[in-house]
Each structure stands twice: as C-alpha cells, then as structure tokens.
Amino acid sequence: MPTAASVAPPLIEVANLTQDYPGLRALDAVSFSIAPGTVTALVGPNGAGKTTLLRCLAALDLPFAGRIRVAGLDATERPRAVHRMTGFLQDFFGLYDSLTVEAGLWYAAAARGVPRSAIPERIAWAAAAVGLSERLSHRAGTLSRGMRQRLATAQTIIHRPRVVLLDEPASGLDPENRADLAGLLRRLRTDYGMTLVVSSHILSELEDYSTHVMILRDGRLIRHDALGDEAGGEPGVANDRTGPARLLVSLSHPTPDAAAVLAARDDIADVTPLGEDDRRVFVTLVDGADPARRTDLLAALVAAGVPVCGFDVERRNLQDVYLDHLREPREPAGEAP
Amino acid sequence: MTRFATARLGNPEFRRNLMVEISPQRLLGMPVVLGLLFLAGAEAGGAETVDVIAHGALVVLLLLWGTRLTAGAVADEIQAGTWDAQRMSGLSPWAMTWGKLFGVTAFMWYGAAFAVAAIWIAGITGMVELLDLLLTGVVAQAGALLFGLLLQRVRRTGGKRLGVALAQIFAIGLAVWLTTQESLWEARPVEWWSLTVDGRDFILLSKALALGWVLAGIHALMREELRYRAQPWTWLAFLAFCAVYVAGFGDELLVVSLFGTMLAVDAVPLVIMIGTVAGLTLVAALLGMHNSVEMRRWLAGPTRARSRPGALLTEAPAWGLGLAVTLLLGLVLTVIWLRVPEPSWLPVLIWSGGLFLLRDVGVILALNLDSGARRGPWAGLIYLWALYILVPVALVNVSPGASAAVMPTVAPTVFGALIPALGQAALAWLLVAWRWRVAKRGLSTAKPG
Numbered sequence: 001m002p003t004a005a006s007v008a009p010p011l012i013e014v015a016n017l018t019q020d021y022p023g024l025r026a027l028d029a030v031s032f033s034i035a036p037g038t039v040t041a042l043v044g045p046n047g048a049g050k051t052t053l054l055r056c057l058a059a060l061d062l063p064f065a066g067r068i069r070v071a072g073l074d075a076t077e078r079p080r081a082v083h084r085m086t087g088f089l090q091d092f093f094g095l096y097d098s099l100t101v102e103a104g105l106w107y108a109a110a111a112r113g114v115p116r117s118a119i120p121e122r123i124a125w126a127a128a129a130v131g132l133s134e135r136l137s138h139r140a141g142t143l144s145r146g147m148r149q150r151l152a153t154a155q156t157i158i159h160r161p162r163v164v165l166l167d168e169p170a171s172g173l174d175p176e177n178r179a180d181l182a183g184l185l186r187r188l189r190t191d192y193g194m195t196l197v198v199s200s201h202i203l204s205e206l207e208d209y210s211t212h213v214m215i216l217r218d219g220r221l222i223r224h225d226a227l228g229d230e231a232g233g234e235p236g237v238a239n240d241r242t243g244p245a246r247l248l249v250s251l252s253h254p255t256p257d258a259a260a261v262l263a264a265r266d267d268i269a270d271v272t273p274l275g276e277d278d279r280r281v282f283v284t285l286v287d288g289a290d291p292a293r294r295t296d297l298l299a300a301l302v303a304a305g306v307p308v309c310g311f312d313v314e315r316r317n318l319q320d321v322y323l324d325h326l327r328e329p330r331e332p333a334g335e336a337p
Numbered sequence: 338m339t340r341f342a343t344a345r346l347g348n349p350e351f352r353r354n355l356m357v358e359i360s361p362q363r364l365l366g367m368p369v370v371l372g373l374l375f376l377a378g379a380e381a382g383g384a385e386t387v388d389v390i391a392h393g394a395l396v397v398l399l400l401l402w403g404t405r406l407t408a409g410a411v412a413d414e415i416q417a418g419t420w421d422a423q424r425m426s427g428l429s430p431w432a433m434t435w436g437k438l439f440g441v442t443a444f445m446w447y448g449a450a451f452a453v454a455a456i457w458i459a460g461i462t463g464m465v466e467l468l469d470l471l472l473t474g475v476v477a478q479a480g481a482l483l484f485g486l487l488l489q490r491v492r493r494t495g496g497k498r499l500g501v502a503l504a505q506i507f508a509i510g511l512a513v514w515l516t517t518q519e520s521l522w523e524a525r526p527v528e529w530w531s532l533t534v535d536g537r538d539f540i541l542l543s544k545a546l547a548l549g550w551v552l553a554g555i556h557a558l559m560r561e562e563l564r565y566r567a568q569p570w571t572w573l574a575f576l577a578f579c580a581v582y583v584a585g586f587g588d589e590l591l592v593v594s595l596f597g598t599m600l601a602v603d604a605v606p607l608v609i610m611i612g613t614v615a616g617l618t619l620v621a622a623l624l625g626m627h628n629s630v631e632m633r634r635w636l637a638g639p640t641r642a643r644s645r646p647g648a649l650l651t652e653a654p655a656w657g658l659g660l661a662v663t664l665l666l667g668l669v670l671t672v673i674w675l676r677v678p679e680p681s682w683l684p685v686l687i688w689s690g691g692l693f694l695l696r697d698v699g700v701i702l703a704l705n706l707d708s709g710a711r712r713g714p715w716a717g718l719i720y721l722w723a724l725y726i727l728v729p730v731a732l733v734n735v736s737p738g739a740s741a742a743v744m745p746t747v748a749p750t751v752f753g754a755l756i757p758a759l760g761q762a763a764l765a766w767l768l769v770a771w772r773w774r775v776a777k778r779g780l781s782t783a784k785p786g
Contacts, residue, residue, distance in 0.1 A: 020630045022707035022776055059564060060421055064630055065642065079564035083425040094418030098357050107356075110349035113427035155422070 011036040017066035026052040028219040041206035042199040044216035050199040058088040087161035091168045093152040097141030112159035126154035146177030207318040245288025250310030254278040354440025367448045384459040391455040398445045399474030406441040408481035408504035412497040430559035479551040481508035530585040580610035607670040618659025623714040626654035627705040629776035690745040692758035699765030706772045
C-alpha cells in the first residue's frame, strides 16, 4: 500500500506490522509512515484493527511481527522510551472519581515524569487547554461525560508528548463537546506541534481537523493519503490542477438533448443523466481539476444554448471515500501452511 | 522520571493511593470506632479483653480487609480503565510495587497502629509476637497482590471478582499456614541442613524470606506489565531457593524411611529438590503462558526474522524453565547415583517422574492453549486431582502396583513406570501439537519480529 508522501522525515514508521490474537489476525502486514505535525484520521469498520494498531503504536502490546519506530525508537526494543513520548487515550478510559481535577492532573504529571517545579504550570496549561480551569477543585466523579473526556484528554497530554493517540475520543459526546474537542485537537497540532492519530466513526468531524486519512479493513491498510482541501479532489488526491473532475450540471428546465451536447465534446469522458427529469447531468471533464478548463466548458455550454443554472464540482467528503473503499471487493486472506 | 525527581516527589502511586484512601472523616472515624471497642473491652474484662479485641482488629484490618484491597490493586485498575495509563507512566516496577502494596492499605495500617498501641498498653503480648503478627499481615497482603496479579494475567478478559476473591483466599490461606507452622515449630528446635535453629527464630526468618520472595515476584510481574525486557532470573533464583530451602528438611521429612530403603546421603537432598522444582513447575504451568501467539513469538527467537537466540531463555515460560531445571537436577542425581548405585530403582523413579511431569505440563497446555478466560487454571487442576487422587484409588483394586504407571511411586520398574510414562508424555504432546495446529488455523504466514 502506498504511503503518504511527505518532505519531513516521518515521526512514526511502521513496516509489515502483524498482530495476532489466538485464532485471529488483527493486523496483517500493515506498513505506513506518519510525518510530524499531522493529524491522521484512522477509520474502518468495527473489528478492522484500529484499536489494535493504536495499542501497538503506544507500545502497550508487543506486535507479533514487523517493526514500529517512533521518533527513531524501536517500539519493540525500547517500549519504555516510546511510552515517554506518547500519550494514549483509550476508548474506555478511566478516571479516579474521588480525586479532584487538580489531583488527577497532579498524579498524571508526576507519574509521567514531569519535574516537580513544572507540575503547577503543567496543570494550569492542561486544564486551560481543555477548558477545565474553573473546575480544578471539582471531583472527577461529579463531572459530566464531556467534562470527563476533557479531563482524560488533559491527563493524556500533560507531559506534552510528541505523539498523541486517541481511540474514539468523540464517542458519547454531544455536538458542542465534539466541536470543542475538534478545536482542541487542532490546537494540539498547530500550537504545540503534536502528531495525532485519531480513530473515530464520526467522519464528518475527522474531516474538519485531519490532514491525512488511513482506512483499515480486516486488519489491512487499504488507504493512507493526505486529505485534499479543495473542490474537485477527493480526499487523498493531490491538488495539482491536473486530472479529471466530476461536475454536476443543473438545467433550469428539462433539456433532453443536453446529454448529447455534452457527450459530443472531446474533453468530456463520461456523461451520466441524473434522475428522469432531464434537468441534472453528471459529467467527467478531462483535466477538470484545472479551473480554466471548467470555465471553458461552462462558456461552451452557454454558447450552445444549454440552459445552465448550476455548475459545480462534485464534492465528495471523507465518508463518501470511506464507503467507496468499503464497497470494494475484499481480498481473500492467506492461509496458514 | 529521573530517580532524583522521584525521590524528591515521593512515589506518585503511593501518594495517589493516600489521596484516594485517606479523608478527614476516615481519619477521625477509625480511632473513634476502635477506641470505643477498646474502652468497652476494658470495662468488660480488663487488659486481657483489650488484648483480644486488638488482636481481632489486626486480623480484620490487615488480613481480611487489607488482603481484599491488595488482591484488587491491579484488577480494580483494569476494571476502571486506568491500568494502561499506569503501564505507560514513568513509574518503575519497584515504585509501582510498594506504591500499591502500602498505598492501598494505608488506611488499614493507620487503624492497625491504634490496635498495636492498645496491645502494647495492655502489656500481655510480647513485642516479638506482635512483630510476628504484623509481618504475617504484610506477607499476606503482598501475597494477595502477587496472586491477584498472576490471576489477572491468566484471566485478562474474564471477570475480575473471582480473581480477586481467589487471591484473597490464597493470601488468607498463606497467613493461616504460616501461623500453623509457627505453632508447630516454636515449641522445639528445627533441624535444617544439619543445623539446629530455634523454632521461633526460624519461622520469623522464614516469614521475612517469604516476604522478600513475594515482593520479588510482584516486581518481576510489574516489569513485564510495564514492558521492561523479559528476564528469567527471578524465577530461576526462586526455584533454586525453594529447592535448597525444602531440601534442608531432609532429616525432618524422613525421606529415607519414606522410600523404605536407604538412600545415598548425597541423593536425599537432590530427590527433594527435584520434587520441589517439579511441584513449582506444575503450579507455573497452571498459572503461566497458554497463549499460542506468545509461544510462537518465543519459539521464533533463534529464527532469522527475530535474530534473538537469547530469547529462548529470557522469554521462556516459567514452566519451560522449570522443566529444564528438573532435567538438569535429574542428570546430576543420575551421575551421583552411578557412584553408589543404590537403590537400583532410583533412576527409574527420577526419569519416570520427569516424564510424568512432562505429561502433566503437556495436558495442562493442551487443555488451556488459547482458552483465555474460559477455563483459566480450573481444567488443569481438575485433571491433576483426577490423575493423582482418583486414578490411584481406582487402580488399587486392579493391581497394587498399577498406580506406578500413572504417577511416581516407590520402587518403580522400567516396564511398570518408565515406559508407560514415556507413552503418556508422547500422547500428551501429540495432543498439544494438534491444539497448536488448530490455534494456527486461519492465520496467514508471518514471521515474528
């Protein structure tokens, strides 16, 4: 599987990572690299191996085969060193309910090796980062679900790890808390240069703050690319103004021969009428990623008398891409000798 | 965290436990309740009653309540979802060990301090006896932590309550056993490796050593949990210690008369050592590695994919090391026996015993391979109980010497014991091979790395 091209040397390198549980191959020869300062959305259906991958990256579980390097450290050979530079928030995280927010953060900082003199500053920083500064004296057990998630996140980042791994961090949060979490993750990347890998099923939000997407299915990596941020490109397609684009042409009134007009052009690769009212047509424009080509097409259609009232590049979000990949036929798994 | 920083901060795990366990209400409530109990005792029966009540308070606080807390020290963290964060912390295995052992029981020791004060004021119990009681409490609490940790490893995905309850039962049983030994030995001197030692001193020293080994065991398990590199030395040293310790009782155990014939003097300790190591190997097989994935990774140590031949030793399961030590001791005993070849059946006993051990480990492995939380050690325990208790009883009526074909007995013969043991061991490991193939089914080929 090709990996994301990047200029910066990778912070995380994974080669042929294979993880077995009794009778089950959870990860199958997964290879990729992640550049520093990126946010990678880790997506895939239940049981795809997302949590297993995160646990291996956190050096919590010893992989069966393959290599993981975090900042040049082999996670198999030096797991404790990897622990020091990593923060991992698992799906079913726990808190010490009888401790106050401040005490919980103190313990996380002290246990993570933050120097004593720096602990008060770190507590203030982490609490502010997650919006808990006003609740330092509250007991964890009295906090709402969203506040507990914030506290757990603060405990995860209090030692300012280079790599932050989050397993379903938005699970169970209301829209407001999810938005706050998205903002926090963006800040961790932009303000503190942290590298994040976030698994989630809420793809629309991942798209908001992720720079890359990684799709796992049946323990295999089926896609890992940078996310496109301009119209015309699906996530992962480089925005270099070359290549085709899918366009939706809307007509002000039914025009049965519009499809024929479009199909007659050399720069149109594909024409697909949408619906039965002859008012919308999907076309694939050769080199349509180039805005000038789209301008040419629009001008030609207007000149030909086609009643164009809408002309837009098809916008495909992360969920569309994800579902497309899941619909692809599965490769058969190899058998044991 | 640097050691310097840790020292200045104190142990974060200990301090966290103090924050969880200690509150003003509790600090006030404990002395009030105990004080009322002692006052009532003093009114009712004077100093003797206070002494009895204070002893009872120590038993409740240190043995019943304290062992529950230490047995669940790790299980409760796993259940609460905080254990992985602790595993990724910068705490050392030793900091984690004593931070949990004395942290979760801090409130119990706070109460115990009042009970100790009451005993001292009552003036009936001597200081040595009191220290002995407190030492028993620490051993039991540490034993509960060790056994709880062991059971959580066996039953990682299973229910936690049963593991905690079993660990507590084990710890209380250990305390009761130690106390029983005390009453047996304190009245007379102990013969140990031809040394005559005062019984009370010996049991006190033994308890201190037991505490040391339990702490060493917890430390070794914590090392693995915190993902330090695997090392076999603690287990090997424990096997050596137990073998030497138990063999020291050769005279007391009357091994010579048990065999019904005279053994060469050099052979007696070795026979006991082999029996001790074999017993510990069976315990390790019941509680140890049953995961086919871990075993495949271990066996792949010398392959080109892993290029770590030393992993065959350092990552070996405890039962594997136990089998190796048993084999080594058997070889030494055979060499010694060749110098004075009496009794003639001794090598048959030793090697058939070794093969029975190999069979038992094989059956336990076949029963438990990848069974996870479904079976735990129960299937193996039932098997051992049936083989060593039920079958010999059933065979007594068939033929008096028939039990030699299923377990080590006195005066065995090659055809009556050695060959049956060989056949059973081969069958058991064929069963393991079949289970191994089943475990690998559905997995594509990948070289462990």
